Structure formats: C-alpha cells, structure tokens
Amino acid sequence: MTGHQPDMAIAIRNLSVGYASVSGEAFFSRSNLSFSARKGEMVALIGPNGIGKSTLLRTLGGFQKPLAGEVSYYGEPLPGFSPGKRARTLSFVSTESLQVPNMRVAELVAYGRFPYTNWLGKTSAADRRLVLEAIEKVGLGGFANRQVTRLSDGERQRALIARALAQDTPVILLDEPTAFLDVNTKYEIFHLLHQLARQNGKTILLSTHDLNIALREMDKFWILLEDEALEGAPEDAVLNGWLDRLFSSGHIGFDNSAGEFFFRKKQAGTVAVEGEGVTQLWTVRALERRGYSLNQAENADLRITIETDDQQVTTWLLTTGSHQQRFDSLYDLLIRI
Template identity: 40%
Template sequence: METGAKNIILKTEDLNIGYSKKQQENVVASNINIAVEEGELVAVVGINGVGKSTFLRTISGVQPALSGEININGQNRENLSSEKLATMISLVLTEQPLSKNLGVAELVALGRQPYTNWIGSLTEEDRKMVKNALSLVRIEDLKAKKCYELSDGQLQKVLIARALAQDTPLMILDEPTSHLDMYHKAQVLKLLKDLSLCTNKAVIFATHEINLALQLCDKIILMKPDGVVQDSPQQLIQKGHFESIFPQDLIVFDRTTETFRIKT
C-alpha cells in the first residue's frame, strides 16, 4: 500500500480499543482510522486517561483490540505470529522491567533477540547492528557502562538504541520523555525526529509535550473524548482542534504562537 512513493507502515480501520471483562466491554476510544508512513514522526496526544497508552498497547499487540483492523506494513496484525511481529514492531515502554546490572552494550544487544538462535548467540551481523544503533543514538561513549550508572536521559537513549537494533519498520514509544527536564525532553524528541529521517522508520510516541510535538512531528494523532483525529500539526491548528483539548479556565491555545499557555 502506497501513498505517492511512501509505504504505509501502520493503518487502522474502524479500530475500537478498551478492555473486556466477563463479556462486558469498556470502550476507551472508537472508530480510529489512522495511517502512518515510513519516515514519519507521529505523536499521540490528549489529556490524561483519554487512552493514549491503551492505543499504543493495542497496535503493538500487547493487548487485543475490541474490534476493527490493524495493518502493519500491509499485513493484518491478527495474522502475524509473535515472532514475526517482533521483526516488525519495536516497543519502548515508560516503566518496562529491566536489569540495571546489564551493561549498555548488552541491553542494546537484546534488541537482536528476534534474529538470534535458541542460545542467543550474536552473529557478526548482529554485532554490526548493535554498533550502528549505538552510533545513531550517539552513545558509543556509554557502551562500557552499567545501566545503573546512567541518568534517566541516558537510559532512555539506550532503550531507543535497543529498539533500533531490533531493526523494525515501526518503532513505538510510550512517553519517552517522562522524568526528564525540559532540555532533555527536547533532546530525546529531536533525536526521534532525526532517526525517523535517517532510518526511514515510522516512529510513533505518546507524549504530554504537545508544544514540542507541534514543532517536530510530521503528524499528530489527537485523542479526545469525542473522537480521534489525525493530521499535520498545521492542519489541526487551522481546524481549531487544539482549542478544545483542555478546560479553558486555565490553559488556552494561542494560534499566533502555536503554543499552549496559562490563561492570565
């Protein structure tokens, strides 16, 4: 499937997400129809509790969809084995369990698990991919360190490098800038932008940093209680979508500066 010369890496059709319990459905968001092309950086934004993490978990296969279709690189995700899915989607979660006693190079090498043999031996190609991932994220100087020696910002870069080493067409990150200060938030999101351009991977991330997303992203998936829309930042601004995200007693969207600000 192509739009112009670009391949569509992720497409959803009439997707409903949420939770099923004892034959009862709790629908978090419905009728989600989005498309993400190769080389695009796409942010998923919205207020707390609107379903951003649920959406990412659903498209990545961590939890099932209630209904609808998810296509990854032209293939229905339901028809993909877990082994095949691991070669198509790499996932970076906010609070994922990992041993901080691992070395940086060891953690990045875990991204090669979908391709290694049953004892996890790395081939020369695997080592090349790990080295390339460290270089792309510009953390070669950290490769000899243990993960417990790293700052939050450094660890986030290592997790991004692990996702790169996995060599999938789609990278999904859930709030990759949580726990970071303003400078390092901007640094991580600028890194994701650079990576989407130089690797041609589709990169999707959930974030509360809407002002940064407006500046860096090719598209934004905006989740609101009354529906989900996807478009370029400029089109969403022109259509007034950002002016109804938050209660306007405190936060307002300024079209002139294209930023959110505190109402005074």
C-alpha cells in the first residue's frame, strides 16, 4: 500500500526506534515495526517489560526521533509537523508523577488549551467551556475546583485524560494509563477511554499490561515481541497463539478456550471429579491451582465425588485407593490433599 491513507489515523512503516549513542550506533533499538490504526479505533500496545513500548510511544509522540522508517498521522508524515501542529494532532498522557501544589483540576485540564492560547497562556471563554466539558466527560463534574494533590489515583488519571481531551486532538497516546490503579479503577478507565473512542471518534493508543481487560475492550492489539511485531484484533491474537508468546519463561500461558491466562504448575497428580454445574467447575479450578490435572479415567490418583443432600448441603468425598474421607468445604479438602 502506498500513497496517502487519510482514514489511517496512525500508520507506521518499517520504523526503527531506540537511542543512538554518540558514535551513531544504536545501543537499544527495535527495528522494522509496521503498525496501523484507523480513525476511532482503540489500540493496545502490549509486550513484555523492557521490549520498547515506551520508546515506541515516545517516538510516536515526536519526543524522540525515529532511527529509520516513517510515522504518519492521517497520511501526513510526523517529521513535517511543527511543534504547534503536533500539539493539535496528538495529545500524550505520560506516567510522570504529578504532585503540583496549588493546582486545581480545572487548571490542570486547561493545560490542554495550551497550544491554542497566546504567549501568556490566557484562556478565552470558549477555552474554559471546553475545559468544563472535558471535566464532565471523564466523570469529574463537581471536581473542577478540587486540588490535584487531593485526588485519588483514579481521579488523577481521569483528570489527566480530561487534559488530553481538552487538547482536542484526533489522536490520544497514553503510556500505561492503568498502572498503579486498583482493579475497579482499571475497568473504569478502560471503559471511559472506550466511550471516548466510540462517541468522540478519538483514536486511542495505549500501552498496558492489563491483558484481561484489554482483551475485552480494545479494537486492536499491537504486539511487540523479542523478534517480531504483530497486529490484529485481540481475538486474532488469541487464535494465532500470539499471547502465549508474550511470556518467554514458559510458566505462564494463555488458555484459548477459557480466555484466561494460567500459570503452568508442577504436576502433582491426576484427579477425577464427579459432579455437576458451577460446583464442579470451581472444584476443578481449585485442584488445578494445586497442580492436579483432570483425568476422568479409573486410574486417576484421586477421586472426588461432589454430593448434595436434600437440604442442599454440598460435601466432597475424597477417595484415595481404599481410603475415603468427607469434607464440608473445598478449603478443608485442599488442606488434606
């Protein structure tokens, strides 16, 4: 594919990123990266730590020069952007700490209007309206006069996203926006970004380690591996077994049918489980956690029978060879085996 592709919000071709040493030799680099994102798509950049996600994001943000290849936004190559134009095309939410005393949420969000204001940074009435709109959109209505230092981690991340929104750029780049957040807040932030992409047509690119959430919320994955760069829908990544390759140690894998990551344990033995429904499912999970693998054959090391009496009380009957024992809870059962 050649020529202009205005519907491609972000296009990267044969890009090499990294740091060149004084002698001109690259001492950290990733080369031959080709990725793309369409307008309004929400893309997750994933890969193991230290693989170059931040470096790629910094290069896409124009904060460091690519070593080779090209980056273009809406068909226009990035090197041709003036700082002002760049600031009106893409906004960046970084992982830098933000503990500025005496700064209110509205002031922080007003930074988004920076590329549009005069040399003193005076905001117009229209600017202030956009700022308040952005604060509303991220769900911080009523927080406009709150000190930034008093915000919780999740609220602060929302405020930073509002700042990026106020910058009114078609593309938003976020470096690990959900790191250091609790699970609830992680979901909220992903949901918020999802809405912004859907309702406002923003193209959102973020790096993340929260694969479980990313699998459900993102339109596309850009996967950086040691020797390869892959892209596709999250489901493509699952079906092609790309996610398995994220974990070089081999201890962790992705269970395609369960849609979950699992940890490969040392085999403790085999177990046969007799029972039904949810109880059976979670019993198997508990046993798998202990390293047992399911084997419904006669020769399994352990045999567990789930029994429910007339009063709906569930008990687990453990059979080892000729020995039998009954347990009231999975906890008690696991202590014994």
